[in-house]
Amino acid sequence: MHVSHLALHDFRSYDVVDLEIDPGVTAFVGRNGQGKTNLVEAIDYLSRLASHRVASDTPLVRAGAERAIVRAAVVKDGRTAVLEVEIHPGKSNKGRINKSTLSRVRELIGLVRTVVFSPDDLVLVKGDPSSRRRFLDDLIVLETPRMAGVLADYDRVLKQRATLLKTAGHARRGGSTQTAALATLDVWDAHLARTGAELLAHRLEIASRLRPLVGSAYAMVARGASRDDATITYRPSFDVDVEERDHGNLIETLLAELARRRDDELDRGVCLVGPHRDDLLLELGTGSASERLPVKGYASHGESWSVALALRLASYELLRVDGDDPILVLDDVFAELDTGRRDQLAEHVADAEQVLVTAAVPDDVPEVLRGVRFDVAGGTVTRA
Known part of the structure; x- marks a missing residue:
């Protein structure tokens, strides 16, 4: 192309x-x-x-x-x-x-x-989780374009649900039960679980496929490194099996977590559950997980650049797999x-x-x- x-x-x-x-x-x-x-x-x-x-x-x-x-x-x-x-x-x-x-x-x-390498790529390593979520979502959409619609639906659900949480939370603090608002919240919970589960399944899948590619790319651009020195791990914001890919099971897991955190969400007026709060953990070091260190806050400037380059190179290799x-x-x-x-x-x-x-x-x-x-x-x- x-x-x-x-x-x-x-x-x-x-x-x-x-x-x-x-x-x-x-x-x-x-x-x-x-x-x-x-x-x-x-x-x-x-x-x-x-x-x-x-x-x-x-x-x-x-x-x-x-x-x-x-x-x-x-x-x-x-x-x-x-x-x-x-x-x-x-x-x-x-x-x-x-x-x-x-x-x-x-x-x-x-x-x-396209795969773009730019000076801003350091934000993938040093920035907040939203940059790494966007990195994964861009890859998902390029590989599966219909996911652009799922992402748009998920963002719409988040905004609607956040507004409802604030309304219901204010009412509850004022002594009103707001039964109708809470019933409506159940409907938006179902929408969030449905779209969120699909997004989460794709992120888990693409992070799994990226992991060995990132290791190989890091070994290439970082002098003296091996393919085991750089690892990535998708980190959900709630307890879920990262090997889980079944859409139905993920929906049930999300619904259960939404029910568990509902009081917290109403008190704070924000959506606390869902893939919009997840992160992609980047680590350096060999051995067990306890022996590896997060790139953010621990890696040198050169190591950080190598990890950023490895993420982009891995993206390139992932996309070219289909020829x-x-x-x-x-x-x-x-x-x-x-x-x-x-x-x-x-x-x-x-x-x-x-x-x-x-x-x-x-x-x-x-x-x-x-x-x-x-x-x-x-x-x-x-x-x-």
């Missing part, structure tokens, strides 16, 4: 961009603030309908414009499809395939798949790495079907990734 053509209209800093892109390695080189990352961000957005840089769509639309358009020709198995997303901040976005409008924009998700190489985006990552890690990463990804690199200067790009180069300056993109 690769992108052969990229067109942008009012996306980020660009009025209009129209580029032909080759398979293999392409580097976008330019000083900071010139717009090179905007180009690869657009391709990543088309993959996931989300940016790896910002949480909302508003910054993606050029100042003064009402909408932005990202259009890409994607080649897969010798066939080309033109994918397009029209971004309307605060409104519903629109999606098209070969000029045909889709009933739901999320039907675009997963048609082009379809994802597009690799290396966004200003080489300037953050020492020479050893730069070379190890570059050599490992050089044979990917398409690698898109951004760098401030040509020398930041390792020799093995010196392919086609575009110079980015002053809002223009020129093939060197």
Whole structure:
């Protein structure tokens, strides 16, 4: 899979961009603030309908414009499809395939798949659990696009249920039984258990498949390490067998925990049970679990970078198992790495079907990734 053509209209800093892109390695080189990352961000957005840089769509639309358009020709198995997303901040976005409008924009998700390495990847190691949950969910959606709908449903249930908990909790503290509100809460408990169980089952599954890949990737990028030195473990926020994959059993487990914690939830007015409170534990060290240490708070800067790289490399290997190489985006990552890690990463990804690199200067790009180069300056993109 690769992108052969990229067109942008009012996306980020660009009025209009129209580029032909080759398979293999392409580097976008330019000083900071010139717009090179905007180009690869657009391709990543088309993959996931989300940016790896910002949480909302508003910054993606050029100042003064009402909408932005990202259009890409994607080649897969010798066939080309033109994918397009029209971004309307605060409104519903629109999606098209070969000029045909889709009933739901999320039907675009997963048609082009990306794995992005960026300086912000350290947040996977040093940040709060929400970053690691998002990492797993992005992978799940790319592999199983219909899960985007399950995630959206789960978020909707959480918001509705949190509102109801606050209402019922205030009423209870005021002396009212609020029987109707509590009966409604039972209905939302069932919705949370159903969608939460499906999300939890997918997270447990993908974490299990990632574990050996992370170990192998860490051994590759961390000098002197073995594949047993880095481990990941999915950590639910409540007592559940991490080997459990049966949807029905997980629903029952969630319902039981919701019943057990209901008084606490009503007192605090927040949802205390569900995969929105889980974490992915990252550890270093060999031996038993008691001999391993969490990466967060214990690992050096270099070790933390190696774990972050291992997570992304493992993602790449996981997605390519089905024979379809994802597009690799290396966004200003080489300037953050020492020479050893730069070379190890570059050599490992050089044979990917398409690698898109951004760098401030040509020398930041390792020799093995010196392919086609575009110079980015002053809002223009020129093939060197």
